[in-house]
Amino acid sequence: MAEMAEPAKLTLYSYWRSSCSQRVRIALNIKGLEYEYKAVNLLTGDHLDPEFEKLNPMKYVPALVDGDTVIGDSFAIILYLEDKYPQHPLLPQDPKKKALNLQAASIVGSSIQPLQNLAVLQFIENKFNADEKLTWAQYHINKGFAALENLLKEHAGRYATGDVVQLADVFLAPQIYAGLARFQIDMSPYPTLARLNDAYNELPAFQAALPQRQPDAPSPS
Amino acid sequence: MASDSKAVARPANLTLYSYCWSSCAHRVRIALNLKGLEYEYKAVNLYKGEQFDPEFEKINPVKFVPALVDGDVVVADSFAIILYLEDKYPQHPLLPQNLKKKAVNLQVASIVGSSIQPLQRFFEQQFFEKRISLDEKLTCMQHHVNKGFAAIEKLIKEIAGKYATGDEVQLADVFLAPQIYAGVARYQIDMSLYPTLARLNEAYAELPAFQAAHPHRQPDATSTS
Numbered sequence: 073m074a075e076m077a078e079p080a081k082l083t084l085y086s087y088w089r090s091s092c093s094q095r096v097r098i099a100l101n102i103k104g105l106e107y108e109y110k111a112v113n114l115l116t117g118d119h120l121d122p123e124f125e126k127l128n129p130m131k132y133v134p135a136l137v138d139g140d141t142v143i144g145d146s147f148a149i150i151l152y153l154e155d156k157y158p159q160h161p162l163l164p165q166d167p168k169k170k171a172l173n174l175q176a177a178s179i180v181g182s183s184i185q186p187l188q189n190l191a192v193l194q195f196i197e198n199k200f201n202a203d204e205k206l207t208w209a210q211y212h213i214n215k216g217f218a219a220l221e222n223l224l225k226e227h228a229g230r231y232a233t234g235d236v237v238q239l240a241d242v243f244l245a246p247q248i249y250a251g252l253a254r255f256q257i258d259m260s261p262y263p264t265l266a267r268l269n270d271a272y273n274e275l276p277a278f279q280a281a282l283p284q285r286q287p288d289a290p291s292p293s
Numbered sequence: 294m295a296s297d298s299k300a301v302a303r304p305a306n307l308t309l310y311s312y313c314w315s316s317c318a319h320r321v322r323i324a325l326n327l328k329g330l331e332y333e334y335k336a337v338n339l340y341k342g343e344q345f346d347p348e349f350e351k352i353n354p355v356k357f358v359p360a361l362v363d364g365d366v367v368v369a370d371s372f373a374i375i376l377y378l379e380d381k382y383p384q385h386p387l388l389p390q391n392l393k394k395k396a397v398n399l400q401v402a403s404i405v406g407s408s409i410q411p412l413q414r415f416f417e418q419q420f421f422e423k424r425i426s427l428d429e430k431l432t433c434m435q436h437h438v439n440k441g442f443a444a445i446e447k448l449i450k451e452i453a454g455k456y457a458t459g460d461e462v463q464l465a466d467v468f469l470a471p472q473i474y475a476g477v478a479r480y481q482i483d484m485s486l487y488p489t490l491a492r493l494n495e496a497y498a499e500l501p502a503f504q505a506a507h508p509h510r511q512p513d514a515t516s517t518s
Contacts, residue, residue: 129444130404141393147372147407148399155392167380168366174373179355182372182407187415195433199425208420222354 077157082107085127085135087114088286091185092146093134094246097281099150102237103157111288114190147181150242162239172233176220176240180247184216188255209255217251220244221262228264230271237275245272249282302382307332308362310349312339313511316410317371318359319471322506324375327385327462332361336513372406375467387464394458401445401457401465405472409441413480431480438476439486445469446487453489455496462500470497474507 084100084107086093100107112118112133119131128135128144135144138156143149154162163170186192188209197205224240227233232240248269251257259266272278283289309325309332311318325332337343337358344356353360353369360369363381368374379387388395415421415437416430425433449457449465457465473494476482484491497503508514 129447143396145400145403147403148396152396171368171377175370178370178372186411219355
């Protein structure tokens with residue numbers, strides 16, 4: 073579709089370092105959608121505010137408000153954006169390629185990120201210690217990255233599933249970023265993922281979505 | 294997709310790699326039944342490590358269950374499989390046209406698939422073996438299930454009809470039914486806290502497509518206790 077659908081007013085509730093929020097920021101940027109950024113500080117408990125809970129009863133970021141539509145969860149938000157703002161489609165028509173994108177997104181969204189998010193890591197640290205936190209996160213990220221490398225290595229082009237940025241890339245980029253920036257993942261067993269990461273770093277839509285570029289990112293010390 | 298949604302698309306030969314107790318596989322079994330799709334059931338016993346069999350790995354290098362084979366297409370991951378089925382076999386659509394309702398269905402599916410099920414399995418990992426007591430494990434698992442159920446109850450309370458998001462069975466129901474089943478059967482969740490979910494659970498129990506997908510009704514249920 074060549075037409076650009078324009079929203080009346082989009083608001084994104086986001087935390088700078090939330091990889092789930094980063095996925096949505098990338099998707100919005102790729103689709104050329106402007107939005108108001110509302111910071112939700114997970115460390116100080118903004119997400120526990122009853123007003124925020126009304127937007128997302130799971131009390132997670134991200135949440136998107138589009139007029140009178142409110143959606144929580146990055147998967148639901150991005151598929152909503154796909155329908156409503158079809159410019160730069162993130163899902164291919166081809167059923168095999170579409171399934172590949174959904175599978176990659178789901179591996180990140182169900183098998184990696186939930187097992188190394190803030191709450192889980194805090195639990196491990198409180199229960200055991202900080203070293204175990206890193207071991208735990210690395211185990212799950214490596215397991216997921218091995219699966220993704222296996223899944224994508226025959227299919228990747230310039231990007232994860234071909235030569236156009238698609239849903240898989242939107243989910244992969246924040247996870248690889250977190251793996252490198254926070255969990256010291258060695259990318260050498262994952263040459264496809266490493267190459268994709270380099271490609272993402274060249275793209276303005278991805279650069280603008282990076283944690284350190286968000287309004288609520290702490291200023292560099 | 295140009296296909297008429299009233300036409301019933303029939304596959305040449307569908308194979309589902311499934312484990313009777315896998316709640317992810319349970320979702321796919323429901324979706325296949327709703328769409329009237331016959332399939333060959335191939336059991337993969339996750340506790341015996343059959344997902345690491347070289348034969349299975351050849352078909353599905355990611356080694357996850359469930360996996361669906363449809364001709365030369367292999368899809369693993371329940372979300373990806375079900376959305377693939379939605380496109381290819383549009384009979385009994387699982388996603389509404391209305392964007393808000395569609396988003397709620399996706400959000401419920403995602404809460405179950407990303408925020409409840411992986412966390413409830415979290416404590417089954419070797420990492421925790423002997424390091425936290427069974428009671429504490431149960432408490433932690435219940436915490437995640439309750440958190441998700443409380444959120445879903447809020448999300449659908451105003452829009453639920455006979456089923457989660459109206460009077461038709463949709464994606465939210467496909468994800469909810471196995472999760473509620475597991476919550477009650479394995480984690481002793483008190484469903485009186487979630488009247489909408491409790492009512493839905495009773496509605497699912499009446500539906501043949503859901504009944505036939507039940508873990509106890511699968512071919513590999515007899516060989517596991």
